[in-house]
Amino acid sequence: MSTALIENQTPSAQRPWRKKSRNDVLIVVVASTLPALFCFTIYQIGILSPVISGMLFVILQIAAGAIAGTIHRGRRGLADGVLIASIGFALAFIGTVMSSVIWSVLTKGLEALKWQFIIQNNEYITPTSPLGYGGIGHAVLGTLIIVGIATIISVPIGIATAVYITEVRGRSRVLVQGLVQAMSGVPSVVAGLFIFATLIFTGVFEFNGLMGALAYTILMLPTVARTAEEVLRLVPEDLRSAALALGASRARVVSMVVLPTAKSGLVTAMLLGIARVVGETAPLVFTIFGSAKTNINPVEGPMAAIPLYIFNGVRQPFAPEQARAYSAALVLLFLVIVFFTLARVLSSDRRKGKK
Amino acid sequence: MITTVEAVPFVAPKTQGAGVPDQDLVLASKNLYVWFGPRMVLADVSLNFPKNSVTALIGPSGCGKSTYIRTLNRMHELIPSAALAGQVIFEDKDIYDPTVNPVDVRLRIGMVFQKPNPFPAMTIKENVLSGLKLAKLSNSNQNELVEKSLSQAGLWNEVKDRLDNTGGSLSGGQQQRLCIARSLAVDPHVLLMDEPCSALDPGSTLRVEQTIRELSEFMTVVIVTHNMQQAQRVATYTAFFLLEDNNPGYAVEHGPTQHIFGNPIDQRTSDYVNGRFG
Ligand SMILES: Nc1ncnc2c1ncn2[C@@H]1O[C@H](COP(=O)(O)OP(=O)(O)OP(=O)(O)O)[C@@H](O)[C@H]1O
Ligand SMILES: [Mg+2]
Numbered sequence: 255m256s257t258a259l260i261e262n263q264t265p266s267a268q269r270p271w272r273k274k275s276r277n278d279v280l281i282v283v284v285a286s287t288l289p290a291l292f293c294f295t296i297y298q299i300g301i302l303s304p305v306i307s308g309m310l311f312v313i314l315q316i317a318a319g320a321i322a323g324t325i326h327r328g329r330r331g332l333a334d335g336v337l338i339a340s341i342g343f344a345l346a347f348i349g350t351v352m353s354s355v356i357w358s359v360l361t362k363g364l365e366a367l368k369w370q371f372i373i374q375n376n377e378y379i380t381p382t383s384p385l386g387y388g389g390i391g392h393a394v395l396g397t398l399i400i401v402g403i404a405t406i407i408s409v410p411i412g413i414a415t416a417v418y419i420t421e422v423r424g425r426s427r428v429l430v431q432g433l434v435q436a437m438s439g440v441p442s443v444v445a446g447l448f449i450f451a452t453l454i455f456t457g458v459f460e461f462n463g464l465m466g467a468l469a470y471t472i473l474m475l476p477t478v479a480r481t482a483e484e485v486l487r488l489v490p491e492d493l494r495s496a497a498l499a500l501g502a503s504r505a506r507v508v509s510m511v512v513l514p515t516a517k518s519g520l521v522t523a524m525l526l527g528i529a530r531v532v533g534e535t536a537p538l539v540f541t542i543f544g545s546a547k548t549n550i551n552p553v554e555g556p557m558a559a560i561p562l563y564i565f566n567g568v569r570q571p572f573a574p575e576q577a578r579a580y581s582a583a584l585v586l587l588f589l590v591i592v593f594f595t596l597a598r599v600l601s602s603d604r605r606k607g608k609k
Numbered sequence: 610m611i612t613t614v615e616a617v618p619f620v621a622p623k624t625q626g627a628g629v630p631d632q633d634l635v636l637a638s639k640n641l642y643v644w645f646g647p648r649m650v651l652a653d654v655s656l657n658f659p660k661n662s663v664t665a666l667i668g669p670s671g672c673g674k675s676t677y678i679r680t681l682n683r684m685h686e687l688i689p690s691a692a693l694a695g696q697v698i699f700e701d702k703d704i705y706d707p708t709v710n711p712v713d714v715r716l717r718i719g720m721v722f723q724k725p726n727p728f729p730a731m732t733i734k735e736n737v738l739s740g741l742k743l744a745k746l747s748n749s750n751q752n753e754l755v756e757k758s759l760s761q762a763g764l765w766n767e768v769k770d771r772l773d774n775t776g777g778s779l780s781g782g783q784q785q786r787l788c789i790a791r792s793l794a795v796d797p798h799v800l801l802m803d804e805p806c807s808a809l810d811p812g813s814t815l816r817v818e819q820t821i822r823e824l825s826e827f828m829t830v831v832i833v834t835h836n837m838q839q840a841q842r843v844a845t846y847t848a849f850f851l852l853e854d855n856n857p858g859y860a861v862e863h864g865p866t867q868h869i870f871g872n873p874i875d876q877r878t879s880d881y882v883n884g885r886f887g
Contacts, residue, residue, distance in 0.1 A: 490726070492722065492724060492726035493726055493728060493729075494687075495684065495687070495722065495726065496722065496726040496727075496728070496788070496791075497728075497739070497743055498684065498687065498715060499682065499684060499715050499719065499720035499722075499792075500715070500716070500719070500739065500740035500743050500744065500791065500792070500795060501712055501713070501715045501716025501717075501740065501743065501744040501795060502712070502715075502743035502744060503712050506743050506744075506745075507743070510739070510742060510743055511728055511730075511739075511743070514728075514730040514731075515728065515729060515730045517730065
């Protein structure tokens with residue numbers, strides 16, 4: 255019946271839903287260039303100050319979005335147009351903030367970033383030493399060790415807490431939930447002071463890496479537990495029923511069905527926990543104390559960590575030390591990106607046929 | 610459990626019908642009452658399931674068929690508001706006796722659910738073997754077991770080349786047959802099926818019905834179905850459930866399938882099986 259069949263040709267694959275009519279494109283182009291042109295002209299003429307013309311631009315652009323939307327699709331288009339314009343500005347705002355942070359860390363941080371900076375430590379380096387010497391190798395190691403220990407402690411406890419709340423549904427569920435909630439409000443400096451007051455001031459321990467890890471754990475635990483709880487709630491009830499009906503005990507249902515199903519979400523919980531603490535300085539000040547030497551023993555002697563190094567560096571009135579602090583910030587940023595990417599890749603299911 | 614529930618002044622009429630022989634029973638419920646919170650949803654259900662028989666449970670939506678079969682392998686108690694009174698006798702022992710471990714009951718009384726629920730994080734093969742792993746059973750020849758279970762469920766030919774794909778990559782009907790294969794792999798004594806074919810095409814439905822008939826040589830099957838032809842094709846016995854007004858559901862009539870469909874005793878059974886009913 256169709257021409258394609260008569261000519262005995264297979265039609266080529268098409269995606270008609272992706273095509274835009276020329277009219278649509280025209281409306282979008284006009285609506286998004288007119289306000290910009292108008293405000294730019296006003297600014298050039300010098301009638302209004304830059305701030306005022308910028309604000310005028312936002313208002314005009316949203317109005318233009320509204321008008322274009324109305325012309326295009328009537329009343330429903332109105333809300334569409336306003337929303338698209340507003341979201342565009344929100345996006346631009348966040349994008350500007352983010353990229354200016356990254357930009358300043360990049361530009362100021364690249365100066366001191368040499369190979370030696372990543373592998374050497376800070377011994378014999380004074381704030382005025384030239385940039386070719388010393389580095390933050392000791393602080394990188396310190397951060398990895400401290401965050402690593404905190405992760406090893408808080409992820410199992412956090413997931414166990416979530417399992418207790420969602421799977422065991424024990425009697426003190428509400429109490430535990432409330433405690434976790436209260437814990438997530440603890441200011442980071444209090445976490446550090448708590449460890450200091452209970453374990454260091456009392457003479458049980460000296461300043462060392464483990465104390466920093468414990469302070470980090472206090473901050474990480476509620477984040478991991480709450481995220482894991484949300485993730486476990488997303489596992490369909492059907493799967494639990496199915497496993498129970500096959501004669502599985504509660505414990506086996508959790509370990510073989512619920513946790514594996516929620517695996518990638520649990521990795522997210524861990525990553526959010528790490529993200530919560532990795533840049534924290536306050537919990538470390540009273541616990542690991544900081545050090546210029548390399549110390550990889552978490553239970554013996556003061557340790558260094560990147561955030562603490564940055565904090566001490568940017569407070570110095572000397573240019574080389576500030577440059578080093580910015581480089582340290584860049585290294586931290588890079589470390590976080592590498593680690594997060596790695597965790598994602600490793601946790602993603604590479605089996606075929608995944609939905 | 611019983612004391613927290615108010616007595617409801619509803620007396621279920623006695624179940625009629627030619628009945629079922631009560632020797633050689635594998636499973637039976639005795640005066641079973643079921644509640645969700647304060648609401649009684651099933652009253653006084655006493656049914657017998659003889660060894661190696663297929664029993665169809667029919668009745669209008671909401672009359673408690675799913676609830677009933679969930680009481681037969683202690684899945685009912687997983688709902689927080691659930692309560693019940695009466696007995697379920699499985700192989701001469703009340704499964705609600707406090708000394709009985711529900712895990713053992715569910716291991717020997719398998720279940721196929723209305724909605725397909727394969728484990729999405731496992732492959733097809735792992736899904737079939739999941740029952741063994743979950744219950745810590747061992748089996749020497751896993752490949753053979755996978756092939757046997759999948760063939761019984763009528764799925765082997767469709768998936769034999771992609772046993773390592775995830776369960777979620779199958780169509781709805783294939784997923785359901787995977788769930789049937791998964792239940793069969795642990796070799797239960799009784800298989801409870803809650804509308805197992807409601808998501809299947811006619812071809813797969815016939816294949817599953819064939820499976821049910823084959824299973825009944827060595828297994829007892831209880832199947833909930835809305836399909837009258839299906840009940841007649843597979844079931845040795847049929848029980849008709851009904852719910853009237855706001856009262857709990859109950860078993861109206863129970864007997865050999867030919868009796869229920871051919872010359873039912875109760876007028877309402879006759880109306881229902883002949884499609885003259887709401
Ligand atoms: N989890 C629950 N909590 C409270 N009430 C429930 C629950 N599950 C079912 N019920 C109620 O119990 C009654 C019986 O439900 P059930 O699912 O057993 O019906 P059914 O006969 O299987 O129906 P269908 O043929 O539609 O599957 C219904 O009135 C239903 O509303
Ligand atoms: Mg049902």
